[in-house]
Amino acid sequence: MTVASPSDLQPPAPNNQGPSGQGQSLGLQPEGWLRYLSFSLDHKVIGLQYLICAFLFYFLGGALAGVIRTELASPISDFVSRETYNEVLTLHGTVMIFLWIVPVVNGAFGNYLIPFYVGARDMAFPRLNAVAFWLIPPAGILLISSYFIKGGAAQSGWTAYPPLSITTPALGQVIWILSVLLLGGSSIFGGINFIATILKLRRPGLQLMQLPMYCWAMLGTSILVVLSTPVLAGTLILLSFDIIAHTGFFNPALGGNVVVYQHLFWFYSHPAVYIMVLPAFGLVSEILPVHARKPLFGYTTMVYSILAIVVLGLVVWAHHMFTSGTPPWMRLFFTIATSFIAVPTGIKFFNWLATLWGGKIALNSAMLFACAFIVNFVFGGITGVALAQVPFDIHVHDTYFVVGHFHYIVYGGTVFVIFSSVYHWYPKFTGRMLNEDLGRLHFLLTFVGFNLCFAPQHWLGLNGMPRRVAEYDPAFTTWNQVSSVGALLMAISTLPFLINVVVSAFNGKPAGANPWNALTPEWLTSSPPPVENWIGEAPLVTHPYGYGTPADRIDLGNATGEQIWGDSRR
Amino acid sequence: MPIPSALITLLLGMALVLAGLWVGYNVSLLPVDASSNAPVYDALFRVLFSIGTILFIGIVGLLLFSLVRFRRREGDLADGAAIEGNLPLEIVWTAIPAVVVLFVGIYSYDIYERMGGMTPLNDHSAMHANHSALGSAEQPGTAAAIQAGSVSIQAAAVAPTGDGPSTGDGKPPSRVWAGIGAGSDQQGALSVDLTAMQFAFIFHYPQANIISGELHVPIDRQVALRMEARDVIHAFWVPQFRLKQDVIPGQPTLLNFTATRPGTYPIVCAELCGPYHGGMRSSVVVHEPADFEAWLSKNTPAPPPTVASSNSTPTA
Incomplete structure (x- = not known):
């Protein structure tokens, strides 16, 4: 990290860019809340559209999880039919991955924050951006509608392994494929947009190594999206041919090969894990320095570890297939590659701990969720390194151990970061603060409920409970019931959150432009920001984590962009 | 920035390692072993469980310590120290996971080979x-x-x-x-x-x-x-x-x-x-x-x- 100038805030340079024509088209957008139902081209509106839409799907996915945990509260299949249970677990996985986590950490926060961070007034391709968002609601509705058709929704899990996916009711499976293709398309459009915005739309004078860490995370994530999502699309199209046209790509009865499908599927779906966690790493890197009042520790190593995770993330997919029949050399290679992801990931965690060390930590709701993310993710990371070892994996593959592991990664990791981010950026979104007491209650319920729900699942898997079952050995009843109670607590925990975000939107304490006294550019404008993001020119923030820099810092408390950039501080 | 004295750190570290080993070797999470392969697996499990426990308690302990020790006091609106990085420290904590992962990898490879895993499956x-x-x-x-x-x-x-x-x-x-x-x-x-x-x-x-x-x-x-x-x-x-x-x-x-x-x-x-x-x-x-x-x-x-x-x- 180069030494920044004494002042981390530079007056704007003249002739700043901005997507041409943005002004006019934005003028034609509807006003008020109707904007959020329109084909808006404003990146902030699109970001919030993503956020709200994804939260709706989150509650649906959570309800589906409630069905699963209710069924598993007793060892026999007694709550829903076995077919329905498989539909529910398939929908739960698909909704949570493709309609909740990926759209939130990429679409919602990416669209809202990236233009601010690069000093632009919008994304590089605003119309493509709006198209990418508007693919999501129809795809989601299509997916859910398949539950109500004859034969029901897809029943083969979110992995849709053939030949099961070829033999289960065809229409539901084809709709599932179509829906995932639409969502994958949306994801690719978004990825292209982020790459273009970060690389080509930076404000003049802003260097790559001066960008906030979330930009690097989104750059890495978008590279993964653009490289791997098309492989999933191609694979699913071939699978749909097998279903509709009775081709034999993956159908062993027609000479197809089922293991090839698994390779192709995981070539996307393991990077998909990084598509879900890398942006979360970026968001945490924004949140921790602000509330710890310290610079992000080790900026340069953070950047390189993101890039290392991107490269390694592309070559680990077959660790999902250690029992499917892969040759020994391949197992060895994928074990080593997977294990070594722990190194760049470990660097990030140690850097975050060092960021906190010696800080002045405000333990508010945003910070509680961010710190709990560290705890949960370290746990999930440790079980992940264990799972990477072939001999270890052979016993627990496809069991509740794996279910526990990946929920520690995607829920304990990413979803905790999403909540942290909502508490952190809600004042910017709405101009009002969230209630801290409700926030802490939400945190407590979520943290306890989450660990109660998923920690026992590791034991269940080690002792013989496979995943995706509606019935199980009665010996496992107690811990399954504990897990279900945890799930119930998680469901309850959303109530204080919902009340908080709805009530605070109207009655929350006014936030002012910069309630956290933060240095990243989105706080250097009013809350909510004007359509153009800043009145006047975009600020040049070359040192987004300049906390503790002793001299020459002005109080950014309630300053607007105009106030800051209006006076010449040169 | 007060850092615990080297001695206390050393003792804490040793206590942590011993606690991890104790947990790894005394907390049984696995069902009964009934094949010749199972004891070999369980040995690997104990090693991974011990390492995991040490890392988890260590990292979470460090986090909790920081949250308490470095909490913002009422009315203190100042910033923390402007420390942006420390290359030797960063090299150390790149090396630690690398060594741990390397050890785990080599050890599990050994286990895998003892189980016959590297024997090629022939036509x-x-x-x-x-x-x-x-x-x-x-x-x-x-x-x-x-x-x-x-x-x-x-x-x-x-x-x-x-x-x-x-x-x-x-x-x-x-x-x-x-x-x-x-x-x-x-x-x-x-x-x-x-x-x-x-x-x-x-x-x-x-x-x-x-x-x-x-x-x-x-x-x-x-x-x-x-x-x-x-x-x-x-x-x-x-x-x-x-x-x-x-x-x-x-x-x-x-x-x-x-x-x-x-x-x-x-x-x-x-x-x-x-x-x-x-x-x-x-x-x-x-x-x-x-x-x-x-x-x-x-x-x-x-x-x-x-x-x-x-x-x-x-x-x-």
Whole structure:
């Protein structure tokens, strides 16, 4: 990290860019809340559209999880039919991955924050951006509608392994494929947009190594999206041919090969894990320095570890297939590659701990969720390194151990970061603060409920409970019931959150432009920001984590962009 | 920035390591071990559990300490120290995970090899030629194993798991695609054919011509399980054996194991195979040798029981 100038805030340079024509088209957008139902081209509106839409799907996915945990509260299949249970677990996985986590950490926060961070007034391709968002609601509705058709929704899990996916009711499976293709398309459009915005739309004078860490995370994530999502699309199209046209790509009865499908599927779906966690790493890197009042520790190593995770993330997919029949050399290679992801990931965690060390930590709701993310993710990371070892994996593959592991990664990791981010950026979104007491209650319920729900699942898997079952050995009843109670607590925990975000939107304490006294550019404008993001020119923030820099810092408390950039501080 | 004195840090570190080791070696999370492979697995588990406990308590302890020690005091609106990085420190904590991961990798590779995992799985005809050489390479009696891979690397120059000869449904190919410990096939092994279908496991003892819904095996004798699925992918898992192998339509797989503890253990299907996946279970009954002979003779239909000798060619 180069030494920044004494002042981390530079007056704007003249002739700043901005997507041409943005002004006019934005003028034609509807006003008020109707904007959020329109084909808006404003990146902030699109970001919030993503956020709200994804939260709706989150509650649906959570309800589906409630069905699963209710069924598993007793060892026999007694709550829903076995077919329905498989539909529910398939929908739960698909909704949570493709309609909740990926759209939130990429679409919602990416669209809202990236233009601010690069000093632009919008994304590089605003119309493509709006198209990418508007693919999501129809795809989601299509997916859910398949539950109500004859034969029901897809029943083969979110992995849709053939030949099961070829033999289960065809229409539901084809709709599932179509829906995932639409969502994958949306994801690719978004990825292209982020790459273009970060690389080509930076404000003049802003260097790559001066960008906030979330930009690097989104750059890495978008590279993964653009490289791997098309492989999933191609694979699913071939699978749909097998279903509709009775081709034999993956159908062993027609000479197809089922293991090839698994390779192709995981070539996307393991990077998909990084598509879900890398942006979360970026968001945490924004949140921790602000509330710890310290610079992000080790900026340069953070950047390189993101890039290392991107490269390694592309070559680990077959660790999902250690029992499917892969040759020994391949197992060895994928074990080593997977294990070594722990190194760049470990660097990030140690850097975050060092960021906190010696800080002045405000333990508010945003910070509680961010710190709990560290705890949960370290746990999930440790079980992940264990799972990477072939001999270890052979016993627990496809069991509740794996279910526990990946929920520690995607829920304990990413979803905790999403909540942290909502508490952190809600004042910017709405101009009002969230209630801290409700926030802490939400945190407590979520943290306890989450660990109660998923920690026992590791034991269940080690002792013989496979995943995706509606019935199980009665010996496992107690811990399954504990897990279900945890799930119930998680469901309850959303109530204080919902009340908080709805009530605070109207009655929350006014936030002012910069309630956290933060240095990243989105706080250097009013809350909510004007359509153009800043009145006047975009600020040049070359040192987004300049906390503790002793001299020459002005109080950014309630300053607007105009106030800051209006006076010449040169 | 007060840092605990070196001595306190050292003592805390040692206490942490001891606590981790104690937890790893005293907290039992695994079911009973009933195959020769299971104790080897459990040794790996204890090591991973110890390392994991040390790392987890260490990192979470550091986090909690920071949150308490460096909390913002009422009315303190100043910033923390402007520390942006520390190269030696960053090198250290790049090295620590790298060393841990390297150690874990080498150790698990060793375990994997002891289990027979690196023995290449040969084309079945090729396996005959050199099965004795492969078999007793390590632990003659207990060469049960984990994971050899698909297809041969040395013997048959076929693309791994790739484009095989197309295999009609009712005509199992002679080629074995994947398996666990398949290369350690040895003299005197009991061969059993497993057919998995929605939603049952069917076991066939070719020598004795027994068809059974349960797997019966003697202790301390290697069992060579040749598996193929009839419809969708299933998986054969015995938690007490710590062994699992997918059972794949069109691609026969092998699983070799040696049971070591008499008893009845569940066989669980671990791959989503349809609505009754959760109910697709069976049992493996591990007998004393005499009891096994009795079971064989009781169940053998016409000819007298010929206990499986060397040849395990499943000709289905």
